[in-house]
Amino acid sequence: MNTNMTIRCATCEQEIDCRIGYSNRRIQPLTFSCPHCGSSLSITLDISDAPRSQFSFDGCAPSETRASGPFQGHNPFIDLHLDFPVRFWKYEMGKTPWLMAMEDLRVALGADMESAHEIFQLHNLKLNALNELYEKAGELKRLINLYHGNNKQLFQRRASSFLEEPEEKSLLPQDVNASLYRVIAKAFFPFTVSSAGREISEMMPRFLYQLDKDRLGEFIDELDDSSFLAVLQRDCLKIYPRIFDAELPLRPALFLDLTGNGTSTKIATRISTHDFLGVKDLYKDIVEILGRQLVLVAGLNNLGHRGDANSFKVIDGGVLSDLKKFSAKTLSDKFKYLDDCWYLWDDNAFNLGLRNALAHNNVHYDGVAQLITYCPGGGRLETSEGETISLLEFMRLLLVAFREMHNLHHVIKSLFYYKYLIHDIRGGRNSV
Numbered sequence: 001m002n003t004n005m006t007i008r009c010a011t012c013e014q015e016i017d018c019r020i021g022y023s024n025r026r027i028q029p030l031t032f033s034c035p036h037c038g039s040s041l042s043i044t045l046d047i048s049d050a051p052r053s054q055f056s057f058d059g060c061a062p063s064e065t066r067a068s069g070p071f072q073g074h075n076p077f078i079d080l081h082l083d084f085p086v087r088f089w090k091y092e093m094g095k096t097p098w099l100m101a102m103e104d105l106r107v108a109l110g111a112d113m114e115s116a117h118e119i120f121q122l123h124n125l126k127l128n129a130l131n132e133l134y135e136k137a138g139e140l141k142r143l144i145n146l147y148h149g150n151n152k153q154l155f156q157r158r159a160s161s162f163l164e165e166p167e168e169k170s171l172l173p174q175d176v177n178a179s180l181y182r183v184i185a186k187a188f189f190p191f192t193v194s195s196a197g198r199e200i201s202e203m204m205p206r207f208l209y210q211l212d213k214d215r216l217g218e219f220i221d222e223l224d225d226s227s228f229l230a231v232l233q234r235d236c237l238k239i240y241p242r243i244f245d246a247e248l249p250l251r252p253a254l255f256l257d258l259t260g261n262g263t264s265t266k267i268a269t270r271i272s273t274h275d276f277l278g279v280k281d282l283y284k285d286i287v288e289i290l291g292r293q294l295v296l297v298a299g300l301n302n303l304g305h306r307g308d309a310n311s312f313k314v315i316d317g318g319v320l321s322d323l324k325k326f327s328a329k330t331l332s333d334k335f336k337y338l339d340d341c342w343y344l345w346d347d348n349a350f351n352l353g354l355r356n357a358l359a360h361n362n363v364h365y366d367g368v369a370q371l372i373t374y375c376p377g378g379g380r381l382e383t384s385e386g387e388t389i390s391l392l393e394f395m396r397l398l399l400v401a402f403r404e405m406h407n408l409h410h411v412i413k414s415l416f417y418y419k420y421l422i423h424d425i426r427g428g429r430n431s432v
Contacts, residue, residue, distance in 0.1 A: 014036040018080055021096055023081065232292055232412060349397070358374070
C-alpha cells in the first residue's frame with residue numbers, strides 16, 4: 001500500500017511531493033531533510049488500527065493545495081519506505097519503493113520476478129521478527145543489566161520469560177551464560193548471519209582441543225586474572241541494545257544482504273529515516289571493541305602456531321614480547337601480527353579512516369544529499385582532503401562491523417565455556 005501526499009515545510013513554506021510506502025511496523029517514523037532549505041522533517045505513520053492508518057507531522061504539514069491524482073512535477077519528489085533503499089528522482093507513477101526493490105533484487109539475482117519474490121521472503125521473515133522484537137528493546141536492556149548484577153536467579157527467571165521457555169533453575173555460571181546467549185540469539189536474529197555464528201561455535205571446541213592444555217590454561221588464567229575477558233564480554237553486551245536504537249536506519253542496509261554490497265547501489269539510494277548523529281559513535285565503539293577482540297584471536301593464533309599465547313612471529317626483524325604489547329598497537333598494525341590466522345575476519349567491517357575521523361569529530365553530514373564527508377587526517381592547520389560515503393553505505397558498514405563483533409563474541413563465549421567446564425575443574429578453581 002502507498003499514500004501520495006504533498007507537504008509544506010514549516011521553515012521555508014515550500015512544498016514537497018511524497019510517496020509513502022507502507023511497512024508492517026506498527027509505528028513508522030519517516031524522517032528526511034527538506035530539499036529546499038535542509039530542515040529536518042518527520043512524517044510518522046501509525047497502522048495500529050489497520051487497515052485504518054494515521055499520520056502525524058513534525059516540521060511540516062499536509063499542503064492545503066494538494067490536488068487529487070498523480071503528481072504534476074511542480075515540486076521536488078521524495079519516495080519514502082522504512083524497509084528498502086529508495087531513490088530521490090523524478091516521480092513516475094507505479095514505480096513504488098516496493099516494486100523498485102523487487103526489481104533491484106531481480107536484476108541482482110538474474111532471475112524472474114517470481115523467483116525474486118521467493119528470495120524476498122527471507123528478508124520479510126527478519127522484518128516481521130524485528131517488528132515484534134523492537135518493542136521489547138527495553139526488556140532486553142534490563143535483562144542484560146540483570147546478567148551483570150548479583151541476582152542470577154532473577155536473571156534466569158526473566159531470561160526464561162523472554163525466551164518463552166520453562167524457567168532454568170541452575171545458577172552454575174555455564175548455565176547462566178547459556179541463557180544469556182540464547183537470549184542474544186533470539187533477540188538479534190534479524191541483524192546477524194546465523195550460519196556464521198554456528199560455524200564459529202562448532203569450530204571453537206575442536207580448535208581449542210588441539211591446543212596444548214597447559215599453555216591454553218595459562219592463557220585462560222591471564223585473561224581471568226586481569227579481568228580482560230569479563231570486561232570485554234561486558235562491553236560487547238553494551239553494544240547489543242544500541243543496535244535496537246539504530247534499528248530504523250539499519251532496515252534498508254539489511255536489504256542489501258539480498259541485492260549485494262555494490263557501492264553504486266548504496267550511493268544511488270537513500271534511507272527514509274536519517275539519524276547519522278545518533279548512530280555515528282556506535283560504529284566507532286564497535287571498531288574499538290573489535291580491536292580488543294583481536295587480542296583473543298592473536299593469543300589463540302600464537303598458541304596454535306608456536307605453542308605460547310605470547311609468542312609472535314618475527315616481523316621486519318623484530319618481534320613483540322607479549323600480548324600486552326600487541327594490545328597497545330593500533331588496529332591497523334595488529335593485523336600484520338596475525339600470521340596464517342585461524343580466524344578469517346571480514347575486511348568490509350573496517351574503515352579505519354572513518355573510524356579515526358569519527359573519534360576526532362572530523363565529519364560533516366549533509367542531510368539533504370545523505371552524504372557523509374570525513375577527513376581521516378583532519379584537525380590540523382593544513383587543509384585535509386575529505387572522503388565521502390552515503391548514509392546507506394555507512395549503515396551497511398555499521399551492520400557488517402556489528403556482525404563481526406557478534407561473531408567474535410562467540411569466541412568469548414567459547415573461552416568462558418572452556419574455563420567453566422574444563423579448565424576450572426582441571427585446575428581445581430571454583431567456578432561457582
